[in-house]
Amino acid sequence: MGIAVQLVPAEVSGSAPGEVADEELVSRASRGDRAAFESLLRRHYDLMHRVAWRMSGSQADAQDICQDVCCALVERIGSFRREAKFTTWLIGIVRNACHDHHRRSSSVTRLKGHLTVLAGTAAQPDGRDLFRRSWLASELARLEAPLRETVVLVAGEGLTHAEAALVLGVAESTVSGRMLEVRRQAGLAKDTGDEC
Amino acid sequence: MSADHDDIMRLPEAPTPAPDAREHALQQALSRFDNENLGEPQGLPGEIRLIERTAAPVQPSRERPVMNRTRYLIAASLACILAGSGTALHLGHWPEPQRAAAPLERQMASNEVIQAPVPEAKKEAESQIQSQVPVEQRNDTPAPAAAIAVPPVAATPSVAATSAPAASPSTSPPARPEIKDRLGVLAPSYMPAAPPPPAANEMMRKLAPQSPAPVRSASRSDSGLARAQQAAPARQLAAGEFGGGAQRERGPVVVEPVGRDKFANAPENPFKIVRDAPVSTFSIDVDTASYSFMRASLNRNVLPQPAAVRTEELINYFPYAYEAPATASEPFRTNVAVFPNPWSEGRKIVRIGIKGYALQQANRPRANLVFLIDTSGSMDAPNRLPLVKHSLAILLTQLQPDDRVAIVTYAGNAGTALEPTAASEKSKILATIERLEAGGSTAGAEGIRQAYVLAEQNFDTNGVNRVMLATDGDFNVGITSTEELKGFIERQRGKGIFLSVLGFGMGNHNDALAQALAQNGNGVAVHIDTINEARKVLVEEASSTLFPIGKDVKIQVEFNPATVSEYRLIGYETRLLNRDDFTNDKVDAGDVGSGQSVTALYDIVPVGGPLVVDDLRYGQQAPAAANASATGEYAFIKIRYKLPKSDQSVLISTSVDRAAEHARFEDAPLDARFATGVAAFGEILRGGKHTGKFGFDDVLKIATAARGDDAYGYRSEFLQLVRAAKTASAMRSQRP
Numbered sequence: 001m002g003i004a005v006q007l008v009p010a011e012v013s014g015s016a017p018g019e020v021a022d023e024e025l026v027s028r029a030s031r032g033d034r035a036a037f038e039s040l041l042r043r044h045y046d047l048m049h050r051v052a053w054r055m056s057g058s059q060a061d062a063q064d065i066c067q068d069v070c071c072a073l074v075e076r077i078g079s080f081r082r083e084a085k086f087t088t089w090l091i092g093i094v095r096n097a098c099h100d101h102h103r104r105s106s107s108v109t110r111l112k113g114h115l116t117v118l119a120g121t122a123a124q125p126d127g128r129d130l131f132r133r134s135w136l137a138s139e140l141a142r143l144e145a146p147l148r149e150t151v152v153l154v155a156g157e158g159l160t161h162a163e164a165a166l167v168l169g170v171a172e173s174t175v176s177g178r179m180l181e182v183r184r185q186a187g188l189a190k191d192t193g194d195e196c
Numbered sequence: 197m198s199a200d201h202d203d204i205m206r207l208p209e210a211p212t213p214a215p216d217a218r219e220h221a222l223q224q225a226l227s228r229f230d231n232e233n234l235g236e237p238q239g240l241p242g243e244i245r246l247i248e249r250t251a252a253p254v255q256p257s258r259e260r261p262v263m264n265r266t267r268y269l270i271a272a273s274l275a276c277i278l279a280g281s282g283t284a285l286h287l288g289h290w291p292e293p294q295r296a297a298a299p300l301e302r303q304m305a306s307n308e309v310i311q312a313p314v315p316e317a318k319k320e321a322e323s324q325i326q327s328q329v330p331v332e333q334r335n336d337t338p339a340p341a342a343a344i345a346v347p348p349v350a351a352t353p354s355v356a357a358t359s360a361p362a363a364s365p366s367t368s369p370p371a372r373p374e375i376k377d378r379l380g381v382l383a384p385s386y387m388p389a390a391p392p393p394p395a396a397n398e399m400m401r402k403l404a405p406q407s408p409a410p411v412r413s414a415s416r417s418d419s420g421l422a423r424a425q426q427a428a429p430a431r432q433l434a435a436g437e438f439g440g441g442a443q444r445e446r447g448p449v450v451v452e453p454v455g456r457d458k459f460a461n462a463p464e465n466p467f468k469i470v471r472d473a474p475v476s477t478f479s480i481d482v483d484t485a486s487y488s489f490m491r492a493s494l495n496r497n498v499l500p501q502p503a504a505v506r507t508e509e510l511i512n513y514f515p516y517a518y519e520a521p522a523t524a525s526e527p528f529r530t531n532v533a534v535f536p537n538p539w540s541e542g543r544k545i546v547r548i549g550i551k552g553y554a555l556q557q558a559n560r561p562r563a564n565l566v567f568l569i570d571t572s573g574s575m576d577a578p579n580r581l582p583l584v585k586h587s588l589a590i591l592l593t594q595l596q597p598d599d600r601v602a603i604v605t606y607a608g609n610a611g612t613a614l615e616p617t618a619a620s621e622k623s624k625i626l627a628t629i630e631r632l633e634a635g636g637s638t639a640g641a642e643g644i645r646q647a648y649v650l651a652e653q654n655f656d657t658n659g660v661n662r663v664m665l666a667t668d669g670d671f672n673v674g675i676t677s678t679e680e681l682k683g684f685i686e687r688q689r690g691k692g693i694f695l696s697v698l699g700f701g702m703g704n705h706n707d708a709l710a711q712a713l714a715q716n717g718n719g720v721a722v723h724i725d726t727i728n729e730a731r732k733v734l735v736e737e738a739s740s741t742l743f744p745i746g747k748d749v750k751i752q753v754e755f756n757p758a759t760v761s762e763y764r765l766i767g768y769e770t771r772l773l774n775r776d777d778f779t780n781d782k783v784d785a786g787d788v789g790s791g792q793s794v795t796a797l798y799d800i801v802p803v804g805g806p807l808v809v810d811d812l813r814y815g816q817q818a819p820a821a822a823n824a825s826a827t828g829e830y831a832f833i834k835i836r837y838k839l840p841k842s843d844q845s846v847l848i849s850t851s852v853d854r855a856a857e858h859a860r861f862e863d864a865p866l867d868a869r870f871a872t873g874v875a876a877f878g879e880i881l882r883g884g885k886h887t888g889k890f891g892f893d894d895v896l897k898i899a900t901a902a903r904g905d906d907a908y909g910y911r912s913e914f915l916q917l918v919r920a921a922k923t924a925s926a927m928r929s930q931r932p
């Protein structure tokens with residue numbers, strides 16, 4: 001895993017001392033405050049992008065997903081009920097958008113992609129996207145989708161198991177179980193490199 | 197990779213988002229935000245579907261939506277063919293928002309009757325609808341309940357639309373004439389509207405006031421319903437009540453739960469220095485659940501989790517041909533062997549084999565059995581309830597005519613499926629078993645109470661009274677406190693009613709709870725993964741599963757410091773006892789069934805051998821052998837047991853001396869060698885901390901040579917499992 005880069009701890013987004021709290025911005029935005037909505041998006045765009053990129057491993061996809069989420073937030077912002085932290089809630093939406101994007105791209109884009117490859121018109125992968133390469137080289141890429149999204153939320157964004165369970169719509173014990181499994185798989189890959 | 201446990205894995209660093217993409221997304225969102233807050237009549241731009249679906253939590257099984265859409269598409273194309281090419285043309289004219297709000301596929305799919313006659317197109321009607329739509333669009337109130345209740349029926353467009361634009365939604369729709377259904381089949385939004393036959397037309401005029409906002413309901417009722425459904429989980433997402441998966445129908449594929457298994461286990465026993473701790477005490481363990489679980493896992497080409505492997509259960513899975521005790525008065529006989537350790541030069545293995553007295557069929561006590569069967573929804577899988585049914589039917593063949601059987605099921609609330617019935621009434625029992633069905637949640641505690649009540653009603657003072665619990669261990673309703681359950685089972689054990697646990701299924705098997713319950717209930721915990729396993733446990737070993745000959749069997753081994761410097765008990769980590777527990781009859785321990793054999797292996801370092809634990813610099817020097825007469829002995833074994841009806845323990849003891857020693861591993865008894873192979877296998881699966889370079893191939897070599905008679909093929913199966921483990925681990929290391 002030489003290429004993989006050490007995880008930078010999730011920046012604690014939210015209210016720095018001099019800043020307006022997320023929750024306040026949300027309520028303003030849902031009352032139609034354009035500036036509040038904009039600053040909310042600006043504040044959390046990086047978070048959305050990071051989660052989307054870790055889930056998909058593609059910058060283009062991550063950008064698409066983020067745009068979808070931003071647009072979706074216009075409608076959804078009013079339905080934030082404050083039961084969870086805003087970022088947790090937001091990550092849930094990003095995660096669902098990732099699924100949605102994946103589903104759409106599986107049907108249409110991939111078909112198009114295959115066709116362009118068949119026709120020989122596709123651009124050759126130039127290998128310049130180093131981030132793409134690092135993603136592909138990381139353990140993350142090899143995890144199954146449920147495990148991957150769990151680890152992105154827990155290890156990547158620092159969500160507690162309970163919060164991640166909320167986002168993923170599963171029991172908290174499932175999250176813990178998945179993390180154990182991730183740990184096991186990560187450990188195994190190392191331990192059995194030269195066995196058998 | 198990092199070995200650090202806190203740092204699970206290094207996540208790749210995310211790239212900085214491209215500024216222009218960010219700006220673009222923000223501008224998009226903001227312009228939409230402006231539109232939204234201006235309350236523009238064109239409402240929501242094209243991608244409302246995305247938003248809706250984004251908001252809905254994606255259920256765990258992802259094949260569902262794909263399936264659905266495929267179905268819709270098929271339905272849509274079918275309808276299109278029937279409706280003719282005009283449909284497609286017409287679709288092109290339909291206002292964009294309307295289509296987006298109510299996806300074509302959904303509407304088509306909702307109308308299941310497609311064979312309705314396609315009437316001639318009528319221009320006026322069409323234009324009416326067209327003009328109606330924007331109005332409906334504007335007052336975008338939630339679809340009225342009545343419209344949802346009658347999805348496609350309200351689809352009669354032209355008449356109803358014109359006559360009742362502001363109908364009251366509270367009126368419940370009356371039964372509609374059939375003709376309306378027929379017409380409703382081809383919803384107006386994508387069909388040139390049909391002129392209703394005069395009679396129907398008249399009728400509908402009358403009914404019209406009661407049909408709420410017809411065009412709306414026609415084009416949107418279905419989507420409205422879909423919306424309502426989607427909106428609910430969406431709200432849940434916001435409200436923090438995630439997991440709306442329950443309301444979705446289940447896919448045809450049975451998905452095994454993953455990663456919810458719970459195991460009882462502890463790390464491998466370490467080496468102990470004889471001078472410091474000469475005595476090793478443990479309780480016997482005749483469970484075999486761990487073996488079946490490991491097999492089920494390996495058969496899926498996955499190495500079992502180390503925590504799932506309990507080495508002693510692997511060893512005790514196999515019958516060993518130890519010399520049997522002659523009489524019932526002394527129900528146990530010990531077989532000891534000492535031989536070189538195959539995985540470590542200079543170390544030795546001490547094998548302690550205990551064989552229980554086998555009851556004769558004739559003087560077998562009467563059995564009073566209560567089957568407590570988990571019929572919760574989680575049991576609804578081929579390897580669960582159906583296997584339980586087969587297993588019970590198999591067990592029935594082993595019962596005597598005067599044995600009694602009762603069946604209690606529990607799912608949501610517990611119920612008695614079969615009152616205590618003599619085993620001679622086979623057909624009645626079998627019919628009851630056949631009728632069992634899975635569904636609902638699990639109230640394990642409630643069911644256990646009821647089962648014990650039945651067992652008590654029918655208590656047989658001279659017989660064996662046993663509750664047999666068949667479950668996947670997913671107790672999720674009722675008393676979930678394991679301690680409370682354990683206490684309850686313990687008190688029942690005091691009354692003479694024992695408990696055995698038959699575990700089924702994988703993925704959410706609560707092995708830890710099954711173990712705890714069975715240990716407290718003086719019974720075995722077995723895991724039944726195949727019909728063959730059911731046969732082994734319930735037929736070939738039926739008498740040992742059902743009829744105990746000794747309870748609270750404890751073993752205490754005292755090593756001789758003059759001959760042994762270090763020792764390690766292989767397995768039995770969950771069964772270790774304190775030194776003083778041995779003579780304390782209040783301390784519960786494992787039980788041995790009729791004819792059962794139990795094997796324990798010690799990995800010892802003889803004096804002068806390669807020490808595992810370093811000597812202390814400041815420790816005292818080894819005292820000279822205290823007892824010159826005992827220098828020849830390796831250890832002294834004491835076994836305490838109670839007869840099933842007794843509370844007084846009896847002591848058997850035997851010494852391990854040079855007479856039991858075999859100079860070469862190859863000369864050791866067949867069973868001892870095989871058990872060693874199994875032990876090595878278990879240790880390797882658990883991480884191989886003490887087995888050094890010993891690999892699966894070495895296990896194969898030992899076990900193949902020691903296969904012996906193998907009447908039931910268990911040992912051959914073991915060889916297959918070792919090979920499977922070899923492939924599974926090779927695959928694992930091949931991963932890119």
